[in-house]
Amino acid sequence: MKETNSLGNLAIIILNYNTAGKIANQVTQLIAEGISSSIFYIIDNHSKIEDRKSLEDFSQKNNLNFIKSPENGGYAKGNNIAIAHAINDGKIVFLILNPDIEIPLKTISTLYETISNEKELLFVGPRICDKYDRNIIFSDGGILKPEKCFESDHLHYGRNVEEVNSSEKNYRIDYVNGSALMFKKETVEILGKMREDFFMYFEEAEWCYRLKQYPKYKQAILTNVVAYHEMSDKGDFYQFYMTRNRIYMCRLYQIPHKSLIKSYLYEAQKRFLGFKGNTKKNFSFFTTQVKAVLEGEFQKLNS
Structure with a gap:
């Protein structure tokens, strides 16, 4: 051609x-x-x-x-x-x-x-x-x-x-x-x-x-x-960065986001203490979500 x-x-x-x-x-x-x-x-x-x-x-x-x-x-x-x-x-x-x-x-x-x-x-x-x-x-x-x-x-x-x-x-x-x-x-x-x-x-x-x-x-x-x-499955990798970076966005544009952090941690706790689903996956979700919240809120952002 x-x-x-x-x-x-x-x-x-x-x-x-x-x-x-x-x-x-x-x-x-x-x-x-x-x-x-x-x-x-x-x-x-x-x-x-x-x-x-x-x-x-x-x-x-x-x-x-x-x-x-x-x-x-x-x-x-x-x-x-x-x-x-x-x-x-x-x-x-x-x-x-x-x-x-x-x-x-x-x-x-x-x-x-x-x-x-x-x-x-x-x-x-x-x-x-x-x-x-x-x-x-x-x-x-x-x-x-x-x-x-x-x-x-x-x-x-x-x-x-x-x-x-x-x-x-x-x-x-x-x-x-x-x-x-x-x-x-x-x-x-x-x-x-x-x-x-x-x-x-x-x-x-x-x-x-x-x-x-x-x-x-x-x-x-x-x-x-x-x-x-091409649609793809979303796992812990996706969950971590979507959670962390959404908090980053709030910090960058000075959006109050205590309610967001509470909802993220509540969902993590709910999965960790829940009896439904795969225990290993629930624990992985919990640790991923908590780490994402901590990094999102406290990691230093580039100026």
């Missing part, structure tokens, strides 16, 4: 942590659609040696930009490294993709055209649907509720596409999902880079939420183009 040259200013950034096979499939599909290999920036987040070597070999074979991080510093740190590399190469528009995202060229091109033509648009993303049930919406944009200690949600989550009547461009969101997030160089210049102390979860939400300080600028979800997300 003829190579697409209209995306020359774009860098597609994909962060790897032991997902070399998924990234190889993802990139192969996009190259087959006509995207130039020079657009891809693959950043390895200190994966296992075999996985990193496999991805490095694939990148060399396909002339991709391959970057090794000296440590697994989390989502934000890994992506920030790749963004800096791409800016140094003269790129001015960036698309962060999770390895489990399936995204067609049409979606990328539409996002690119939109953010390039709207000066005040700093973030844009597609509608995200379930990869295995493509009529089910995962997200039409992220919602944050600071009045409820930054309770978060995805607009239209779990609804059928045919049931949702929405405009093709929705600006009434609080963040663009980090699994398919497009932004431009001005975004970094105005807002700064993503916070690296979050490690995982809430980092893109906090980054986008900074727009509240700049009423002139906007973010949007384009519901007329789609990417497909």
